Amino acid sequence: MKTLPILTLALLTLLTACQATPPDPTADLAESGQDNAHPDTFDRYGAIVVQAGTAEKPLNMRLWYARPQRITPDTPVVLVMHGGARDADNYRDSWGSYAERYNVLVVAPEVSQADFPTGWGYQTGNWVSPDSSSTDASKGRRNPPEESSFAAVDRAFDQLVERFGLNATQYDIWGHGSGAQFVTRMIMLYPQARVRTAVAANAGNYTFPDWTLPLRYGLQNTGIEPEDLKAAYAHHLVIMLGTADNDPSHRLLSRLEIARAQGPHRLAKGRNFYAINQQWAEKLDTPYNWELRTVYGIGHSGRQMAESGARYLLEGKAEEPLFPLKRDGERTPDTRDARTRELLKGSGDGEASPF
Secondary structure, X not given: OOHHHHHHHHHHHHHHHHOOOOOOOOOOOOOOOOOOXXXXXXXXXXXXXXXXXXXXXXXXXXXXXEOOOOOXXXXXXXXXXXXXXXXXXXXXXXXXHHHHHHOOEEEEEEOOOOOOOHHHHOOOOOOEOHHHHOOOOXXXXXXXXXXXXXXXXXXXXXHHHHHHOOOOOOEEEEEEOHHHHHHHHHHHHOOOOOEEEEEEEOOOOOOOOOOOOEOOOOOEOOOOOHHHHHHHHHOEEEEEEEOOOOOOOOOOOOOOHHHHOOOOOHHHHHHHHHHHHHHHHHHHOOOOOOEEEEEOOOOOOHHHHHHHHHHHHHHOOOOOOOOOOOOOOOOOOOOOXXXXXXXXXXXXXXXXXXX
């Protein structure tokens, strides 16, 4: 009498085993045999893994993407840099609807903790050794530029173009918070990146053109000289600031005096960073292609800032600047008063990293 239930169970087990296992959306297409698939066969939302390292520092990078309904060789690319949590999939999701709306390929590279640990690997690009945080000028060393996370993202773009069969030779890039730190430092330290327009929204700290300060606040031990800034200023970099991101006690802001010297909150820091670099461009007698843009009523929200970022990058639309920095006789903001000059010396060796 137990034969029928046993046969039924066996049949169900067989049918279950025969069902196709849903594909892992994060699987490497090269391994799944789809490497040469037509772009339209790619999932609308998915991920691929590409080689983005060097012989000295091999690594694979996961690229989370959202593509439009129809993709062609002329489809443009927008890279969206994640925050310090390395949650590239969430950033892809927040930008996903713009892929179809603007007919672009949205890609969020995942700069992993394993390959680029801590803020030194991501926000400061693995550009220098971690002991470069010291205000002691004898500390720190520069890493090979091609081992930076900036270079890895740039190489990942090449692989992306090949996988999707694109003609693109440049990309737009957007980052918020920690991602904005990555973007500004990529432009300053690695200007050879194939960036067309870069938007850095609501960064918590910046690398100022000051050679007495260690990276992340200055250019000590970076190998960057004043003349090198000309290539950075030639880029179209947009410092995008939410007018409500003006809380000096925000939980993610560093309390170190060296950080506070850049400004009391993100709104002030961004304005000061733009103005100081404008002064350096004038000193170097070189074109200054950076912009300062504001988004009214938005605080420290990557999702809310994304809409303005997408509108700017993909429609060319922006709000009128809240801070028109006039050149005709009006003094631009300057953080180099006596107190700030003192603070910018740092507050001693051994301070904890805010990353």
